[in-house]
Amino acid sequence: MSQDEDDVIGRRGSRPKGVARRQEILDRAIEVFRERGASGTSLRKIAEAIGVSHAALLHYFDSREQLLVAVYAHAEQSHDDPPELRPGIDTMIHAARRNVGIPGLVTLYSTLLAASLEAEDGVGRDFFTLRFEGLRRSITESLRLQQREGLVRDDVPAEHLAALLIAASDGLQIQWLLDPGVGLESTLRTLGALLRPRA
Numbered sequence: 451m452s453q454d455e456d457d458v459i460g461r462r463g464s465r466p467k468g469v470a471r472r473q474e475i476l477d478r479a480i481e482v483f484r485e486r487g488a489s490g491t492s493l494r495k496i497a498e499a500i501g502v503s504h505a506a507l508l509h510y511f512d513s514r515e516q517l518l519v520a521v522y523a524h525a526e527q528s529h530d531d532p533p534e535l536r537p538g539i540d541t542m543i544h545a546a547r548r549n550v551g552i553p554g555l556v557t558l559y560s561t562l563l564a565a566s567l568e569a570e571d572g573v574g575r576d577f578f579t580l581r582f583e584g585l586r587r588s589i590t591e592s593l594r595l596q597q598r599e600g601l602v603r604d605d606v607p608a609e610h611l612a613a614l615l616i617a618a619s620d621g622l623q624i625q626w627l628l629d630p631g632v633g634l635e636s637t638l639r640t641l642g643a644l645l646r647p648r649a
Contacts, residue, residue, distance in 0.1 A: 452477075462633040471510075478501065478502070482554075484554045496514070516573050518562055521561060537588045538592050543642070550635075560624055587617060600649070601646070601647075603648060
């Protein structure tokens with residue numbers, strides 16, 4: 451899911467130099483979290499790890515949560531699925547293949563998602579609520595089309611399949627973080643086989 455220009459998490463910066471500086475901070479933070487994750491790291495420690503001042507972070511982000519959600523959102527926007535991939539099992543498999551190389555960001559995602567469930571409101575809860583709504587919508591639309599084309603079984607509602615795909619992907623990522631022997635890609639391929647029409 452991509453963010454609209456008006457939906458930037460934190461403050462964008464009022465001048466081109468400020469916008470570029472914010473982008474640089476997020477790019478550096480992605481590299482740090484790619485390697486380390488962000489569990490138990492204070493805003494001050496994050497600033498130190500990415501080589502900026504604590505004041506520089508506070509200029510763009512009001513809290514640690516706001517920064518971490520912005521980092522994850524920026525990382526998600528920084529990659530594009532190949533155009534031939536349609537929302538659904540193919541994009542989930544592609545994401546799983548990519549995520550194996552970035553366990554720190556997978557940990558960041560899982561940590562932020564868990565924290566968002568504990569809060570009644572806040573930037574994390576808002577972000578994930580909108581993210582899941584957007585994913586369910588785009589995958590449902592794609593699966594409905596694939597059902598009409600005879601590529602996906604049509605005896606189950608597309609919206610149920612979409613929600614189950616997202617749940618399977620997220621659940622498998624958590625299992626993989628605990629046990630890297632869990633086959634993310636291969637298990638999702640098995641799920642894809644179950645989605646094909648019955649002979």
